[in-house]
Amino acid sequence: MDLNFNRQLASTYKSPSQIIRVLSEDWVAKQSYCPNCSNQPLAEFDNNKPVADFYCANCSEQFELKSKKAKLSQIINDGAYDTMIERINSENNPSFFFLTYSAQFIVNNFLIIPKQFFKPDIIIKRKPLSATAKRAGWVGCNIDLRKVPSSGKVFLVKNEKIIPRENVTQQFQKTLFLRQQSLDSRGWTLDLWQCIDRLDDKFSLQQVYIFTDELQLKHPDNNHIKDKIRQQLQVLRDKGIIEFLGRGHYRKLY
Structure with missing residues (x-):
């Protein structure tokens, strides 16, 4: 995998945003592969495809690309809020590639957030544009990566280091079980998983119970939070x- 953009492609464009779109999409098409099945290269959708940018011709996974010249941040700017919420609640929502690059047009981070990790609370609604703006009243959104469990951030390139392909596919495939869950069950699993991320590699049931009030706020209609915690721990164990480990103790395997 060559981490350099093909800068020769930029000579025919003047708009900085258009240049980056062309360079980053070319890089993904030429250098990337499907994190699910390792198939390479990825195929590009037509430019008028409203949902995704790339797809895998082998396993049909779909991907949308977000690129930025900066260090990888926890808050990612995205498009219209309502469109994003509708997309992540649909059955054909794509997974998201996030790519960051240096001033020298070198890829420094490239990761995928599989679509099963997207739920409405990671989408932050921005304030509507002012009445004097060209698109007055338009409401955009940000993606809050802090609310994605660590296993949901699958790096293909991290700090300019290429991650072995077999590691990428293994991490990607290990969480596919989430796609078989209902939206409510998946939300519970991800919420608890995010809590576990904040604990040490070895932890106890009593430590997980510390998050009872936090989970109650997220799931106000559930009156048996501790029962649900135990159930979700069993899901993650299975x-x-x-x-x-026995006697109410656990260990992370990720």
Whole structure:
């Protein structure tokens, strides 16, 4: 994998945003691969495709690309809020590639957030544009990556280091079970997973219970939060995300 953009493509464009769009999409098409099945190269959708930028001809995974000249941040600017919420609640929402590059047009980070990790609370609504703006009243959104469990951030390139392809596909495939869950069940699993991320590699059930009030706020209609915590710990155990050590103690396997 060559981390350099093909800068020769920029000579025919004047708009900085158009230049980056062309350079980054060319790089993904030429250098990337499908994180699910390792198929290479990825195919590009037509420019008028409203949902995604790339797809895998082998396994049909779809991907949308976000690029930025900066260090990887936890808050990513995106488009219209209502469109984003509608997209992540649909069955054919794409996974998201996030690419950052240096002033020298070198890729320094390239990761994917699989679509099963997107839920409405990671989408932050921005203030409507003012009445004097060209698109007055338009409401955009940001993506809050802080609310994505660490296993949901699958790096192909991290700090200009290329991650072995087999590591990428293994991490990607390990969380596909989330796609089989209902939106409500998936939300519970991800909320608890995010809580576990904040604990040490070895932790106890009593430590997880510390998040009871926080989870109650997220799920106000559930009156049996601790029962739900135990149930979700069993789900994560059965899927190989955590290991039960006995006597109410667990260990992370990721």
